[in-house]
Amino acid sequence: xxxxxxxxxxASALALSACQMTTNEQAVVGGLVGAGAGLxxxxxxxxxxxxxxxxxxxxxxAGTMVARNNATNECAYSNGDGTYRTGPCP
Numbered sequence: 001x002x003x004x005x006x007x008x009x010x011a012s013a014l015a016l017s018a019c020q021m022t023t024n025e026q027a028v029v030g031g032l033v034g035a036g037a038g039l040x041x042x043x044x045x046x047x048x049x050x051x052x053x054x055x056x057x058x059x060x061x062a063g064t065m066v067a068r069n070n071a072t073n074e075c076a077y078s079n080g081d082g083t084y085r086t087g088p089c090p
Contacts, residue, residue: 034063
């Protein structure tokens with residue numbers, strides 16, 4: 001069961017990465033891939049339902065942010081006082 005989920009997730013990510021997508025589409029795909037990664041991680045760690053939901057939501061949020069940053073090539077940097085600035089990624 002787990003091998004099938006991993007295989008499907010990897011195949012989907014590879015298939016979708018070859019497509020020309022807009023920034024919004026990349027964010028959606030990033031969110032879906034992140035949610036899938038969160039689900040796989042939660043299942044691998046035998047998490048209960050509450051932690052599984054949290055892992056899926058956190059994965060979706062992280063995947064969306066990574067996709068948006070890759071599309072714009074901008075990263076967020078901490079100013080040290082709780083605020084952030086954006087700039088080109090190194």
